[in-house]
Amino acid sequence: xxxxxxxxxxxxxxGRELGKRLSDLLGFxxxxxxxxxxxxxxxxxxxxxxxxxxxxxxxxxxxxxxxxTFAAPIVAPVPAVNSGIYAAQTEILRELAQRSDCVxxxxxxxxxxAEYHPLRIFVYASMASKLARCREREPExxxxxxxxxxxxxxxxxxxxxxxxxxxxxxxxxxxANYDLCINTGGVSIKALAASLAALVQAMPNKQP
Amino acid sequence: xxxxxxxxxxxxxxGRELGKRLSDLLGFxxxxxxxxxxxxxxxxxxxxxxxxxxxxxxxxxxxxxxxxTFAAPIVAPVPAVNSGIYAAQTEILRELAQRSDCVxxxxxxxxxxAEYHPLRIFVYASMASKLARCREREPExxxxxxxxxxxxxxxxxxxxxxxxxxxxxxxxxxxANYDLCINTGGVSIKALAASLAALVQAMPNKQP
Numbered sequence: 335x336x337x338x339x340x341x342x343x344x345x346x347x348x349g350r351e352l353g354k355r356l357s358d359l360l361g362f363x364x365x366x367x368x369x370x371x372x373x374x375x376x377x378x379x380x381x382x383x384x385x386x387x388x389x390x391x392x393x394x395x396x397x398x399x400x401x402x403t404f405a406a407p408i409v410a411p412v413p414a415v416n417s418g419i420y421a422a423q424t425e426i427l428r429e430l431a432q433r434s435d436c437v438x439x440x441x442x443x444x445x446x447x448a449e450y451h452p453l454r455i456f457v458y459a460s461m462a463s464k465l466a467r468c469r470e471r472e473p474e475x476x477x478x479x480x481x482x483x484x485x486x487x488x489x490x491x492x493x494x495x496x497x498x499x500x501x502x503x504x505x506x507x508x509x510a511n512y513d514l515c516i517n518t519g520g521v522s523i524k525a526l527a528a529s530l531a532a533l534v535q536a537m538p539n540k541q542p
Numbered sequence: 543x544x545x546x547x548x549x550x551x552x553x554x555x556x557g558r559e560l561g562k563r564l565s566d567l568l569g570f571x572x573x574x575x576x577x578x579x580x581x582x583x584x585x586x587x588x589x590x591x592x593x594x595x596x597x598x599x600x601x602x603x604x605x606x607x608x609x610x611t612f613a614a615p616i617v618a619p620v621p622a623v624n625s626g627i628y629a630a631q632t633e634i635l636r637e638l639a640q641r642s643d644c645v646x647x648x649x650x651x652x653x654x655x656a657e658y659h660p661l662r663i664f665v666y667a668s669m670a671s672k673l674a675r676c677r678e679r680e681p682e683x684x685x686x687x688x689x690x691x692x693x694x695x696x697x698x699x700x701x702x703x704x705x706x707x708x709x710x711x712x713x714x715x716x717x718a719n720y721d722l723c724i725n726t727g728g729v730s731i732k733a734l735a736a737s738l739a740a741l742v743q744a745m746p747n748k749q750p
Contacts, residue, residue: 456717458717509723514725515723517717517721
């Protein structure tokens with residue numbers, strides 16, 4: 335059976351970078367937005383629509399803000415279509431898990447792929463640390479104030495929490511549901527990935 | 543400044559063994575019951591009394607069960623003496639932190655030594671895993687049923703939770719207060735310690 339690493343992460347905690355670096359170091363496939371693309375292809379829906387539904391749930395009908403203002407509603411909710419997106423995601427996640435060793439960021443993959451006994455990692459940090467990390471990645475022309483940026487971080491994390499609860503019925507980020515929870519405050523993701531790769535290789539394969 | 547690793551742990555999760563192995567691998571000093579002994583020497587109180595107060599709080603006046611029955615009360619509460627025990631513990635923890643690199647298990651050391659920027663680890667597991675681990679260590683003549691053993695695990699963890707709340711005002715085991723939370727379910731502590739030692743060495747020194 336392939337080795338699967340799932341990474342849940344708070345926005346701004348460096349979870350995506352950690353997943354990418356970890357997959358490079360271990361020689362595992364890496365999946366994040368690729369999953370949205372695959373669902374869009376399979377369902378013949380726009381990537382942006384698939385993304386919006388996965389971020390906002392089956393009854394989603396407006397896009398979440400990705401800047402400081404809300405965009406106007408673009409579509410009416412279509413629960414049957416939206417449910418199909420979730421079913422397609424489950425199907426694709428299982429296909430990927432069967433294909434090769436891989437790192438999957440987000441997508442409730444820890445829960446969806448439970449039967450594959452993934453190593454379940456959750457990455458988090460204090461708000462101060464997340465603000466600092468977001469600032470590092472921010473485009474130079476960004477005009478978000480600290481308050482706006484914090485509001486955005488909270489909104490994205492709320493969407494992830496709601497989505498996780500919707501998919502799994504469990505509280506998002508509860509350590510009982512993970513094998514390893516890592517606080518990235520004050521930590522170099524590059525250094526962390528290197529040592530974590532060693533730990534992943536040394537940890538007993540959790541698979542039966 | 544010395545490197546300090548603190549380990550909070552649920553009863554039966556293997557945290558003590560992990561701390562011991564980690565200190566051996568890293569060449570750090572290891573402190574657990576040694577702290578109780580030092581407090582007893584300094585305060586001229588019995589080790590068993592010091593232990594009981596540290597487990598049960600300043601107003602403690604009966605020993606917690608360590609088997610399946612409760613012992614009768616042995617002392618009346620002496621808040622002034624008991625408070626002195628906590629003060630002595632803080633003093634001793636600081637002395638140890640200044641002496642050398644070390645691993646300290648329990649004792650709210652993550653909070654007491656916050657100014658030393660310890661690497662704060664919390665170790666936990668599912669009840670099924672903790673029961674199995676306790677069974678491995680159980681003396682052959684033990685007659686605890688599964689139900690009694692689970693009750694004991696819950697009682698010890700409740701005492702730790704109350705003690706942590708009393709000392710720090712914070713919820714025990716909340717991942718926000720730790721750098722690394724490790725689920726030891728299905729994991730060999732020996733293998734985990736080896737890879738964790740590598741991670742500890744690779745992780746940036748959190749100290750200023």
